[in-house]
Amino acid sequence: xxxxxxxxxxxxxxxxxxxxxxxxxxxxxxxxxxxxxxxxxxxxxxxxxxxxxxxxxxxxxxxxxxxxxxxxxxxxxxxxxxxxxxxxxxxxxxxxxxxxxxxxxxxxxxxxxxxxxxxxxxxxxxxxxxxxxxxxxxxxxxxxxxxxxxxxxxxxxxxxxxxxxxxxxxxxxxxxxxxxxxxxxxxxxxxxxxxxxxxxxxxxxxxxxxxxxxxxxxxxxxxxxxxxxxxxxxxxxxxxxxxxxxxxxxxxxxxxxxxxxxxxxxxxxxxxxxxxxxxxxxxxxxxxxxxxxxxxxxxxxxxxxxxxxxxxxxxxxxxxxxxxxxxxxxxxxxxxxxxxxxxxxxxxxxxxxxxxxxxxxxxxxxxxxxxxxxxxxxxxxxxxxxxxxxxxxxxxxxxxxxxxxxxxxxxxxxxxxxxxxxxxxxxxxxxxx
Numbered sequence: 001x002x003x004x005x006x007x008x009x010x011x012x013x014x015x016x017x018x019x020x021x022x023x024x025x026x027x028x029x030x031x032x033x034x035x036x037x038x039x040x041x042x043x044x045x046x047x048x049x050x051x052x053x054x055x056x057x058x059x060x061x062x063x064x065x066x067x068x069x070x071x072x073x074x075x076x077x078x079x080x081x082x083x084x085x086x087x088x089x090x091x092x093x094x095x096x097x098x099x100x101x102x103x104x105x106x107x108x109x110x111x112x113x114x115x116x117x118x119x120x121x122x123x124x125x126x127x128x129x130x131x132x133x134x135x136x137x138x139x140x141x142x143x144x145x146x147x148x149x150x151x152x153x154x155x156x157x158x159x160x161x162x163x164x165x166x167x168x169x170x171x172x173x174x175x176x177x178x179x180x181x182x183x184x185x186x187x188x189x190x191x192x193x194x195x196x197x198x199x200x201x202x203x204x205x206x207x208x209x210x211x212x213x214x215x216x217x218x219x220x221x222x223x224x225x226x227x228x229x230x231x232x233x234x235x236x237x238x239x240x241x242x243x244x245x246x247x248x249x250x251x252x253x254x255x256x257x258x259x260x261x262x263x264x265x266x267x268x269x270x271x272x273x274x275x276x277x278x279x280x281x282x283x284x285x286x287x288x289x290x291x292x293x294x295x296x297x298x299x300x301x302x303x304x305x306x307x308x309x310x311x312x313x314x315x316x317x318x319x320x321x322x323x324x325x326x327x328x329x330x331x332x333x334x335x336x337x338x339x340x341x342x343x344x345x346x347x348x349x350x351x352x353x354x355x356x357x358x359x360x361x362x363x364x365x366x367x368x369x370x371x372x373x374x375x376x377x378x379x380x381x382x383x384x385x386x387x388x389x390x391x392x393x394x395x396x397x398x399x400x401x402x403x404x405x406x407x408x409x410x411x412x413x414x415x416x417x418x419x420x421x422x423x424x425x426x427x428x429x430x431x432x433x
Contacts (some may be wrong), residue, residue, distance in 0.1 A: 002259070005141055005201050005269045006063075006133060006202045006203060007133050007134070008197075008201075009201035009202050009240060010129060010133055010142075010145040010146065010198055010202050011142070011149045012143055012194055012197045013126050013146075013194070013195055013197075013199060014053055014146040014147060014149050014150030015150055015152065016087075016153065016190065016191050016194035016195045017087070017119060017122065017123065017126075017150075017191055017195075018151065018153050018154030019154050019158075019186075019190045019191055020094060020115070020119050020256075021150075021154060022154035022155065022157070022279060023154070023157055023158050023183055023184075023186075023187050024094060024097075024184065024285060025116070025258070026259070026279055027158060027161070027262060027263060027276050028161065028165075028180055028183055028276070029097070029112060029124045029184075030051055030260070030261075030262045030263035030266070031263065031266040031272055032049040032097075032180055033047075033050075033051050033054070033105060033112070033263075034048065034263055034266055034267075034323035035108070035274030036102065036103055036105040037050050037103060039102050039103040040103040044267050045267065045387065046387065047224065047263075047267075048260075048263050048264065048267045049383040049386045049387035050105070050383070051260070051263045051383070052260060052379040052380060052382045052383025052386065053379070053380065054109045054112060055136065055259045055379040056376045056377075057113055058112060058113040058120075059120075059376045060376045061117050061231040062116070062117055062120040062121060063376065065117075065121065066120075069121055070124055070125075070128065070363070073394055075342070077205070078204075079125040079129060079205065081126035081202060082121075083122045083126055083198070083199070084195070086118045086121035086122040086125075087118060087119075087191065087403040088118070089115075089117070089121075090114075090116075090117075090118025090119045090122065090191065091118070091188045091191050092188070093111050093117045093118065094184055094187050094188040094191070095184065095185050095188035095189075096111055097112075097184035098184050098185050100181075100204060120276065122137075122257065126198070127348060128186075128205075128360040128363075129198075129202055129266060129360075130142065130143065130348070130352050131205075131352050131360050132357070133160060133220070139248050141240075141294050142349075143192065143345045143346070143352070143355065144290050144291055144297075144341070144345040145184075145291065145372070146296030146345070147286075147290040147341040147342070147344065147345040148286075148287050148290040148341065150341070151283050151284075151286040151290060151341055152287050153190075153194065153285040155280060155283025155286075155287070157186065157190055158279060159314065160186070160282050161179075161186065162277065162280060163271075164277045165272065165273070165276065165285070172395070176272075188377065205357075205360065230235075233425075234363075237354065237418065237422065238417075238418075238421075239413055239414050239415065239421065240351070240355070240363075240421070240422070241266045241416050242355045242409065242412060243327060243351060243410070243413045243415075244417065246407075246409035246412075247347055247351070247406070248406075249402050249405050249409065250306075250310055250343075250402055250403055250405075250407060250410070251347065252377055252402050252407025253268060253317070253378060253379040253400075253403050253406070254313065254343060254344065255378060255379075255407035256379055256382055256402075257316065257319055258336075258337065260382050261333075262275045262279070262319070264395075264396060265278075267386075268392070270325075270329050271326070273316060274326040274329060274330070277330070278326075278329050278330045278332075278333035278334075279333060279335045281330060281333050281334050281337065282333045282336050282337035284337070285334050285337030286337040286340055287340045289339070289341060290342050292342070293305055293309070293339075293343075293346060294342070295342070296308075296342070301415070302346040303350065303410060303415055305346055306346050306350070307407055308339075308413065309339035309342055309405045310343070310406060310407040310410075311403075311407070312335060312339045313339060313343075313399075315335070316332055316335050316336060317397060317399040317400045317403065318397065318400065319331070319332050319335075320332060320393075320397070320399075321393050321394070321396050350415065351363075353419050353422070354415070354418035354422050355422055356425040356426050356429065357426055358420075358425075358426060359425075378399065378402060381398055382398070382399075410430065
């Protein structure tokens with residue numbers, strides 16, 4: 001098992017990429033995109049709907065490519081190299097946000113889709129390293145610790161960016177618009193610098209080649225061949241498949257809240273300062289709460305802790321429908337902070353516990369796909385409802401179905417049976433610790 005230095009380096013990548021998730025995806029880019037769309041002649045509701053469609057398209061691209069990327073990584077043992085490649089793509093495209101013209105919403109959409117693809121694809125390979133760094137209960141502890149570190153990193157840079165936007169003159173910037181663009185560049189630099197420890201200190205897991213691997217042909221041919229086998233083999237992991245279905249649905253609701261919150265808040269008149277301030281609050285609350293969820297999972301179970309989190313999310317969706325003022329946005333943002341990191345971290349560790357370790361990148365490709373492909377539905381539904389009704393309120397309310405149905409499926413998952421099935425598959429493949 002890997003040493004503590006490798007574990008710390010792995011956690012630090014959450015610190016690195018969370019800057020994209022907070023400053024870009026959640027805080028600044030949605031209202032920035034809406035301004036570009038409105039400058040091109042679209043109404044407020046249309047701009048919100050366009051953001052929903054762009055988000056759905058970005059997720060769809062990742063969903064289609066994720067399984068193949070994971071399969072290829074397992075064949076060649078190149079998780080870290082592929083992580084570096086896609087993180088680099090995300091870094092470069094994020095920096096290019098600063099070059100966008102005042103009404104270039106189409107270019108902005110393309111750059112965001114590419115940057116989000118780099119972000120999401122890098123996470124496939126990042127998460128596939130987890131089973132080689134911890135086992136048993138340590139999986140949940142390490143996963144929640146990484147989320148806590150991510151909240152701290154993303155929150156720290158978000159605070160800096162908030163100060164830039166509020167007081168650009170303090171930092172020698174001409175105005176808030178310049179500060180927003182400078183914030184995008186800061187995310188790119190932050191992401192690149194803090195990804196280095198993982199690439200340097202986390203070991204590349206060993207490659208376990210199956211006799212059924214294609215002996216000749218390109219790496220992608222071998223990747224497709226292994227992926228096709230995984231599609232057949234995953235039927236042997238019924239509990240894992242059931243968990244994926246539950247995760248597919250409830251994570252769609254979680255992701256939609258994260259991606260659409262500031263666009264929705266901007267639409268109903270909440271200012272950029274309050275939008276960013278509320279997200280800072282989410283980060284600050286999320287740091288201890290992600291760690292507390294790890295402890296809660298040890299006292300009960302990861303599945304039970306996730307179910308409690310989904311109950312809170314259901315209430316948040318109802319509250320979002322009735323939201324009218326900035327203070328209510330702060331309250332709901334704080335509530336999100338109490339459960340977001342814990343729900344996602346425990347979902348990741350629960351999945352990792354039921355995955356055969358010789359197929360981690362391949363199966364985490366499915367994990368990403370189940371989240372991203374299903375995640376298309378939430379933003380798409382939000383966009384359609386916003387466009388048809390002229391407001392995002394019913395879009396927020398519609399998310400309750402994702403948390404209710406996802407929770408009902410999660411209740412049916414037999415985690416112990418899923419873990420036993422994974423260990424049997426490892427023995428059959430000749431895996432040794």
